[in-house]
Structures are given as C-alpha cells and as structure tokens.
Amino acid sequence: MKFGIVVNEGPYQHQASDSAYLFAKAAIEKGHEVWRVxxxxxxxNNASKLTEPPQDDRHIVNRWTKLAEEHKVDLVVCVAAxxxxxxxxxxxxxxxxxxxxxxxVEAGIKCDRLVTFGx
Amino acid sequence: xxxxxxxxxxxxxxxYGTIYALESLEVVLIxxxxxxxxxxxxxxxxxxxxxxGQQTKGIETxxxxxxxxxxxxxxIEKLYVExxxxxxxxxxxxxxIVPVTVLSRAEMGKLMDEQDVVLSF
Amino acid sequence: xxxxxxxxxxxxxxLDTCLSTATGGDILLIEDAVYAATKGxxxxxxxxxxxxxxxxxxxxxxxxxxxxxxxxxDGVSAxxxxxxxxxxxxxxxxxxxx
Numbered sequence: 641m642k643f644g645i646v647v648n649e650g651p652y653q654h655q656a657s658d659s660a661y662l663f664a665k666a667a668i669e670k671g672h673e674v675w676r677v678x679x680x681x682x683x684x685n686n687a688s689k690l691t692e693p694p695q696d697d698r699h700i701v702n703r704w705t706k707l708a709e710e711h712k713v714d715l716v717v718c719v720a721a722x723x724x725x726x727x728x729x730x731x732x733x734x735x736x737x738x739x740x741x742x743x744x745v746e747a748g749i750k751c752d753r754l755v756t757f758g759x
Numbered sequence: 760x761x762x763x764x765x766x767x768x769x770x771x772x773x774x775y776g777t778i779y780a781l782e783s784l785e786v787v788l789i790x791x792x793x794x795x796x797x798x799x800x801x802x803x804x805x806x807x808x809x810x811x812g813q814q815t816k817g818i819e820t821x822x823x824x825x826x827x828x829x830x831x832x833x834x835i836e837k838l839y840v841e842x843x844x845x846x847x848x849x850x851x852x853x854x855x856i857v858p859v860t861v862l863s864r865a866e867m868g869k870l871m872d873e874q875d876v877v878l879s880f
Numbered sequence: 881x882x883x884x885x886x887x888x889x890x891x892x893x894x895l896d897t898c899l900s901t902a903t904g905g906d907i908l909l910i911e912d913a914v915y916a917a918t919k920g921x922x923x924x925x926x927x928x929x930x931x932x933x934x935x936x937x938x939x940x941x942x943x944x945x946x947x948x949x950x951x952x953x954d955g956v957s958a959x960x961x962x963x964x965x966x967x968x969x970x971x972x973x974x975x976x977x978x
Binding site for chain 1: 766779782785786789790793795875876
C-alpha cells in the first residue's frame with residue numbers, strides 16, 4: 641500500500657514528528673511504501689540543517705534524511721509555510737525539497753492512505 | 760470528475776490564536792485547482808473562523824476571513840457547520856460571512872465516513 | 881473509518897467531539913490521548929460506554945513512555961507502531977482529530 645504522511649508540528653516541541661517517523665518506519669518494515677512526507681505549519685522546521693540537539697538525544701532531522709535516502713521517501717516542505725518561518729534552500733537539510741501545497745493535494749490523490757500528525 | 764477523490768477539510772480551531780485556520784484555507788484554495796470533490800467542515804471552535812465582522816487592525820494581523828467568500832469562485836460550495844458547535848457558541852447562521860449548510864453531529868459523522876481523504880489542521 | 885486521537889481527554893474536548901460525531905469504527909489513542917485508556921481516569925466511563933460503537937486501541941509505546949503501561953483499562957486493545965500501520969491499512973479512510 642502507498643502511504644502519504646503529513647507532519648504539522650516542529651521537532652522537539654511536539655511529539656508529532658516522532659510519531660510520524662515511527663509510523664513511517666513501521667510501514668516500511670511491513671513492506672508498504674511511504675511515497676511522500678509533507679511538512680506543513682511549524683512542521684517545516686523539521687527540515688532545518690541548523691538543528692543541533694544534545695548528543696544524547698535523537699536527531700530528528702537527520703533521522704528523516706536517512707529514511708529518505710534508504711527508502712526513497714520524498715520529503716517535501718511547503719514553500720509558503722517555510723518562507724514564513726525562515727526555512728530556505730540555504731538551510732535545508734539533505735533529503736528534503738521545498739515545493740508548493742499542490743504536493744500535499746497530490747499525495748492525497750495518489751496515496752492509498754494519508755495520515756496526519758499534528759497538535 | 761468521475762475519478763475525483765472526496766477531500767474534506769476539518770476545521771476545529773479558532774482563527775488568530777494559532778495559524779492553523781489560515782494555513783488550512785491556503786490548502787483548500789490550492790485543492791480547488793485539482794478538480795477534486797472538496798468540502799469543508801467546521802466543528803468546535805472552528806466555527807469561529809466564519810464569524811462576520813472580524814476586525815484585525817488592533818492585532819496587526821491580516822483579516823483572512825473574506826477569503827471564505829472567495830471559495831465560491833473556486834467552485835468550493837460545500838461548507839458544513841455542525842449545529843451543536845454553533846449553538847454552544849451562541850452563534851446562528853446569520854453570524855457567518857458565507858452561506859453554510861448546518862448539519863447535526865450525526866449527519867456530520869456520516870459525511871466524514873464518505874470521504875476518501877480527511878485533512879485536519 | 882479509523883479515528884486517531886492525540887490529546888488528553890482531561891484537557892481538551894477532542895475525544896468528546898469524536899465520540900459524539902463519528903458513526904463508529906476504530907479509535908486509536910496516541911500521544912497524550914493514551915491517558916484516556918487508563919484505569920480510574922475521569923474519562924474512563926465515557927470511553928467504556930463508547931465501546932459498543934467503537935473498537936478502541938491504544939498505542940503501547942506512548943502508554944509505557946508515560947509510566948502507565950500497567951494501567952490499561954479493560955476492553956482496550958494494545959497496539960505497537962506496526963499495529964497502527966495495520967489499522968490505517970485495514971480501514972478505508974482515516975482521520976486525525978487535531
């Protein structure tokens with residue numbers, strides 16, 4: 641089955657990104673495809689390459705990058721939401737790309753299921 | 760339209776206190792370009808989004824409520840307000856900036872079941 | 881339909897709205913919503929009475945993280961993230977009650 645995931649909250653502040661990541665990982669382990677993860681609202685902050693958590697904490701941004709590299713997950717950051725919050729190509733972490741809201745609608749159309757994680 | 764999916768946007772949050780209502784509306788406007796079957800549901804504090812007469816000058820924030828009136832131009836005409844939520848807030852249909860269909864909770868639940876994609880912000 | 885809830889029933893009306901609006905199906909409690917599925921919490925009766933209409937699941941890792949792994953109320957099914965994925969794929973559609 642083809643899954644789409646929406647992440648509406650920033651890393652560390654809210655559990656949404658952790659839940660979304662663990663869901664995505666479990667879906668892949670079960671043989672499903674995670675076609676796209678769309679980051680919206682404060683969720684765009686998951687794509688900041690300036691993120692530096694303490695060493696004994698999980699690295700939420702790098703974890704997404706790794707998932708994208710290993711399983712060809714398309715990580716899309718909403719351009720309007722990103723620019724509002726100071727996320728640009730300059731500080732975009734590897735594996736993420738900035739694009740329009742149409743990418744979210746497209747995920748709704750093309751995926752068998754779209755699961756939202758937010759507040 | 761035959762292979763269009765049914766998209767429902769569920770709004771349960773009030774405007775201005777958080778950005779969800781505004782950014783939800785931005786998705787709705789984009790979805791209109793994809794020829795899908797779009798409906799908007801307003802539950803709980805989400806009904807406050809539609810309140811007429813919003814004056815945002817004093818909080819130095821853009822009043823985005825007129826955009827609900829523009830939805831019609833994008834062929835988005837299915838706006839549903841949950842009756843119980845409206846009543847609980849002392850509001851009536853006359854208070855809204857756009858014409859809406861008022862549904863009971865039970866009717867709203869049934870409508871949700873029929874959707875392919877439900878997005879809530 | 882799968883209804884995903886992530887907020888504590890003691891702090892927000894999200895669970896109430898879901899229970900009174902949705903027609904039935906599966907409910908999955910994640911994040912702070914797992915408190916709804918614990919013995920002796922004030923929302924216990926509410927969730928119990930909804931069990932005829934809904935099948936209620938709780939995400940175990942979230943329950944355990946909050947120190948309540950041994951307090952799950954009767955009639956709730958425990959799932960891990962794999963079970964979460966199955967609930968999503970087994971239902972025709974899903975909704976996160978944010």
